[in-house]
Amino acid sequence: MKKIITILGVIALSFTVTSCDRFLDITPEGKVIPTTVEDYQKVLVSAYAKYPTHKSLTALRTDELVLDNNSMDFASLREIAMWKDSNLDQVTTEFPWVSFYTVNFYLNQIINEGSKTMAGGNERNQILAEAYALRAYTYFDLVNLYGKPYNSTTASSDRGVPISLEIDLEKVLPASSVQEVYQQIHADLTKAEELMITEKQVAGENFHFSKVALKALQARVALYQQDWQKALDYANQALAINNQLVDLNSSDVIPNRYDAAESILALDLALNNSVQNVGYASQDLLNSYTDSDKRFDLYFERNGDQYKVKKGGSTDYRVSFRTAELYFIKSEALLKLNKLQEAKEALLPVLKTRYNATGYAELQSQVNAMNNSAFMSFILEERFREFALEGQRWYDLRRANQKTITHEVNGKEYILQQNDVRYTIEIPQSAKKNNPYLQ
Structure with missing residues (x-):
């Protein structure tokens, strides 16, 4: 039974999106604006669920x-x-392109708004830490698909991908350099490290x-650089x-x-x-x-x-x-x-x-x-x-x-x-x- 439950826990990723999408429309009429730790936990799970299979x-x-x-x-x-x-x-x-930026939008919502409305404590810090870590991972994947491999001598001029840190779906952004994308990755990793509570997750x-997952990502980022x-x-x-x-x-x-x-x-x-x-x-x-x-x-x-x-x-x-x-x-x-x-x-x-x-x-x-x-x-x-x-x-x-x-x-x-x-x-x-x- 325990095995079945844990498997279903992973499979459930595929089914959380519909119920949680209602939190992500910023238009108040007829929608629910996330405010609590429980709300933002659902938003976070939706972000994980939408991560592309690139x-x-x-x-x-x-x-x-x-x-x-x-x-x-x-x-x-x-x-x-x-x-x-x-x-x-x-x-x-x-x-995928839109899928990455959809995930990014969810994470920006958590980071920019959740940090203001969630009650303080370990649950809040863990949610924010995961949002920063997943945003870093998102941009790491984006720049390694659509940007040139990191080269310290050319990274400042090599085209990367747009960096969107605001909750604005209409804003059109130019592509940042590969170096700038990696700088953003490191900024998010630093914030995640400051806030992370859970040492390792259960199956x-x-x-x-x-x-431990954050350290593994930091190790991979450093390897690629x-x-x-x-x-x-x-x-x-x-x-x-x-x-x-x-x-x-x-x-x-x-x-x-x-x-x-x-x-x-x-x-x-x-x-x-x-x-x-x-x-x-x-x-x-x-x-x-x-x-x-x-x-x-x-x-x-x-x-x-x-x-x-x-x-x-x-x-x-x-x-x-x-x-x-x-x-x-x-x-x-x-x-x-x-x-x-x-x-x-x-x-x-x-x-x-x-x-x-x-x-x-x-x-x-x-x-x-x-x-x-x-x-x-x-x-x-x-x-x-x-x-x-x-x-x-x-x-x-x-x-x-x-x-x-x-x-x-x-x-x-x-x-x-x-x-x-x-x-x-x-x-x-x-x-x-x-x-x-x-x-």
């Missing part, structure tokens, strides 16, 4: 999937796999931010709260389940039904696993002469942050800080839980022989395997090597060249029509 779509742009041309969802997703961002046909699913409530010392510090702080890993030698729990011991924030539906149904695991992805890798049989299942991905398609597999990523961040940060041996030692706990005893012993020997360059390549290869179809691959490709990728769609070959401009997704045409600053 990471499913990014998987179609990576080297993780090949398309099934006979899938019923093929027509609506094929142009994404072709890296076609403009002049889309009418059935193609558009990358079923862990779509909410907590202290190549601020290695902060990435290391935040990863260590998060691991001090939760350092558990699922040992695949003794468990058949897929680590990205919302109720797995590794789960930190279970918000993103990183692989939805449509993308799961339209794609098979790519040969590059399948070939990256060895026979001693315990993840393969958990992640994939044979379907004819192809393999389908098992780690998605339902709300059980909501994942935004989990502890394995913290070990990877720690290892990469140590490596970039020229602490090669410490970097290797930081990643070994994950590897020990992912390979059988023989495979781990062999891998440990190989890792010990690696120099800095080889170990960096190994970290990225392991991330490819570990976080397959969890929404991290597109971001990793952008920040790492922006490799050449080839897709075949309807018998025709499409190529994303190395360092292709399409590694930055074009702002949707619908958004440009409503905002001349984005042309």
